[in-house]
Amino acid sequence: MNRFSYMRANSVAEAVRLHALTDDAQFLAGGTNLVDLMRENVMQPAALIDITRLPLRGIAPTPDGGLRIGALVSNSALAWDARVRERYPMLAQAILAGASAQIRNAATVGGNLLQRTRCLYFYDPASSCNKRAPGSGCAALDGVNRMHAIFGASEHCIATHPSDMCVALAALDASVQIAGRDGARVLPFDSLHRLPGDTPHRETALAEEALITAIDLPAEGYAQHCTYLKVRDRQSYAFALVSVALGLRVEDGMIRALGCALGGVAHKPWRDREAEALLIGGAAHDTRTHARFAGMIVARADPRPGNAFKVELARRAIVRAFERALAAQSAQSAQDAEEDEA
Template sequence: MNRFSYARATSVADAVHLHSVTPHAQFLAGGTNLVDLMREDVLRPTAIIDITRLPLRDIEPTSQGGLRIGALASNSALAWDARVRERYPLITQAILAGASAQIRNAATVGGNLLQRTRCLYFYDPATCCNKRAPGTGCAALNGVNRMHAIFGASEQCIATHPSDLCVALEALDASVLIAGRNGSRTLPFDALHRLPGNTPHRETVLEEAELITAVEVPAEGYGQHATYLKLRDRQSYAFALVSVALGLRVEDGQIAALGCALGGVAHKPWRDRTAEAMLLGREASDTRAHEQFADAVVAHAAPRPGNAFKVELARRAIVRAFERALSGSPTASTQHDVREE
C-alpha cells in the first residue's frame, strides 16, 4: 500500500475544500471498497479525507412525502428503518441480498453508489484494463467474461456495476444530492452513472471534489407490490449474475405505475422506460404482457460468448419478478429475510 496523507473533514464545505486542494485524494466513509482497492494496488491515492464525522446519517421525511437518506447512513440502518421496510421494501430487500451483516454495518449509502466494479481484470494490476489504466485495452473482451455486461457496453469496457441498492434506487426514481465547489445540485438517479463509451474510467458524472450528501426517494415506494430478485452462483456473499428490482402500483386490477431495473447486466443499473410504457394500463395479472415486456427489454442485449446465457436468464428473471411482486406482501417477505440473518 502506498504512502498517503490523512485529514478529517469537519464539515461538508471543509471536505470539498480539502479534496479540491489535494490532487488524487479520496473520501473515506465506510471504507469497505476503498481499502480493498488500496490493498490490491488498484487505487493509489495521495491523500485520504475522512468524512465519517459529518452529520450525514439521518433518514428523514421530505416535504413531498418521500424520504431523504443521508449519505453516511449505514446500509444496515437503512434496511432496518421501519419507514423503509414498510414503504420501500425494494430498498430493504436489495440491501439484505448483498454482502454480509458485518459489511452492511460499515458500508454507507453514498459509498454504495460509488463502489467500483468487481471485474477480475480490474482488480488485477498485471492485466489490461481501460478502467484501471486507460488506453491499455480490455482483457475481458476475449477473456473470462461470464459475469460481464450484456447491455450498454463498448469495445473499451464490458464491466458491470456491482451494487444491489443502486438497482432498487433506479427502479424507485430516486435522486442524488451533491455538494461541490460551485454549490449544491440534485441529479436524477439515472443520470449519476455513465456508460463506458471511450472513457470507462469515468464511472459517474461527479466532478472533481464533489461529494454525495444524500439520496432522496419519492413518495411512491411500491409498498404493496415489489420484489428484488437476485440470481447468483451461491445464495450469499456473491454478486448478481442478473438481478431485478420491480415495483408496481395496481389500480382496479391494472398497472398504473411501475419501475423495473436490472443489475449485473450493465455498467450501471439498467432500465428500459420505453418497454415499461407498454405495460401501463394492462391487466396486472396478464402473464403474456409480462413476457412481452421481458422480451422487449432483452431484445437490446449484446452479449459476449461467455455470458450469452444472461439474456435468457434476464428474461426469465423479469417474468418471475412479476409473479413474486403480485403474489403477496413484500413486507412479510422482508421480515422473514431479516430473521434468517
C-alpha cells in the same frame, strides 16, 4: 499499499474544499471498497479525506412525502429502518441481498453508490483494463467474461456495476443530493452512473471534488407490489449474475405506474423506459404481457460468448419478478390475517 496523507473534514464545505485543494484525493467513509482497492494497489490515492464526522447519518421525511437518507447512513441501518421496510420494501430486500452483515454494518449509502466494479481484470494490475489504466485495452472482451455486461457495453469496457442497492434506487426513481465547489445540486439517480463508451474510467457524472450528501426517495415506494430478485452462483456473499428490482402500482387490476431495473448486466443499473411505458394501463396479471415486456428488454442485449446465458436468465428473472411482485400483497394480507387470529 502506497503512502498517503490523511485529513479529517468537520463540515461538508470543508470536505469539498480539501478535496479541491488536494491532488488525487479520495473521500473515506466506511472504506469497505476503497481500502480493499488500496491494498491491491488498484487505487493509489495521494490523500484520504475522512468524512465520517459529518452530520450525514439521518433518515428524515421530505416535503413531498418521501424520505431523505444521509450519505453516511450504514447499509444495515437503512435496511432495518421501519419506514424503509414499510414503505420501500424493495430497497430493504436489495440491501440485505448484498455483501455480508459485517460489511453492511460498516458500508455507507454514499459509498455503495460509488463502489467500483468487481471485474477480475480491473482487480489485477497485470491485466489490461481501460477502467484502471485508460488506453491499455480490455482483457475481458476475449477473456473470462461470464459475469460481464450484456447491455450498454463498448469495445473499451464490458464491466458491470456491482451494487444491489443501486438497482432498487434506480427502479424507485430516487435522486442524489450533491455538494461541490459550485454549490449544491440534485441529480436524478438514473443520471448518476455512466455507460463506459470510450471513457470507462469516468464512472459517474460527479465532478472529482463533489460529495454525495444524501439520497432522496420519492413518495411512491411500490410497497404493495414489489420485489428484488437476485440470481447468483451461491445464496450469500455473491454478486448478481442477474437481478431485478420491480415495483408496480396497481389500481382496479390495471398497472398505473411501475419501475423496473436490472443489475449484474450493465455498467449501471439498467432500465428500459420505452418498454415500461407500454405496460401502463395494461392488465396487471396478464402473464403474456409480462413475457412480452421481458422479451422486449432482452432483445436489445449484446452478450459475449461467455455470458450469452444471461440473456435467457434475464428474461426468466423478469417474468419471475412479476409473479413475486403481484403475489406480495396477497401474501402480506394472509400474514396479517393470521396475526389477527392469533
